[in-house]
Amino acid sequence: MEGALKKIRSSGGRITKARRGLIRVFEEADKPLSVKEIRRSLGEIGVKTSMTTVYREINFMVKNGLVKEVNLYPEEKMYESAYLVHHHHLVCEKCGRVEGVGGCRLAEIEQEMYRKRGFRVTRHSLEFYGLCVECNQGVGLMT
Ligand SMILES: [Zn+2]
Ligand SMILES: [Zn+2]
Incomplete structure (x- = not known):
């Protein structure tokens, strides 16, 4: 504040x-x-x-x-x-729930863009769309 x-x-x-x-x-x-x-x-x-x-x-x-x-x-x-610290979003297309996910692993790809194409990335935006754990009834969860 x-x-x-x-x-x-x-x-x-x-x-x-x-x-x-x-x-x-x-x-x-x-x-x-x-x-x-x-x-x-x-x-x-x-x-x-x-x-x-x-x-x-x-x-x-x-x-x-x-x-x-x-x-x-x-x-x-x-x-x-x-x-907020840098994060991406998981967007459920069934119930509309939106969750933030941290732990971005795109730095390596950004460095590659610079090395291979000379493009200096200053920011990126990446969101994931699909089914949340509840709408997917927990299938695929490794617990
Ligand atoms: Zn959902
Ligand atoms: Zn990121």
Whole structure:
């Protein structure tokens, strides 16, 4: 929270109730959120805002590096805190559950892109789509 507030101040932005609320919503979220979900979560902590305000404030936070866009679905943008450690997502296409997975192993591939093609990778985005453990009834689990 403090780091985020500092970032807003240093970019010349004001600390409004909506911004403070958004920071809290993103800190407490355990998965990427849609704009509708963000507005609902804001309401739950007593911050009443219009959709327009939510869109505007999210754009502000994306521009200032506090929040990141996550492209899980072509029809709806999702957002998550930019302070999370690097991770990918597992998206269940049956129940819609979204889980974060860490332990990225793409560094080697990125180095190869540089060595073989001269392409310097600065970031990547990779999401996995399929069936979650419950929808798949635990098949394939090694326990
Ligand atoms: Zn599922
Ligand atoms: Zn990665």
